């Protein structure tokens with residue numbers, strides 16, 4: 029059988045080249061399995077990150093709630109706090125029940141921590157605190 033002459037247009041040739049290059053770039057089945065496994069691993073890691081972030085958010089919310097509702101007192105009504113002096117500023121009152129930190133003044137803008145900002149509460153606790161309980165940091 030003799031080969032028949034074949035006529036190909038420029039567009040046909042271009043289409044064939046594009047299809048060939050595309051096929052050559054496609055991952056083979058082994059490569060595709062690796063890609064799928066990587067995708068699955070990434071999704072699992074992402075899911076774990078989201079769960080961790082959510083549990084940390086809940087933990088912070090829980091600590092914030094405890095700090096705001098804690099009386100910082102012993103059963104006999106006396107405060108169980110100590111003054112922590114920081115290098116700068118008035119420091120804070122540390123509750124020895126729940127590690128609540130009560131700071132004077134107003135929370136910095138955008139503050140998302142768990143410290144309680146209340147000048148009145150800080151003053152009350154500071155005045156009720158025996159000076160020998162001071163901690164310097």
Ligand SMILES: [Zn+2]
Nearest residue numbers: 098100123128
């Ligand atoms: Zn407390």
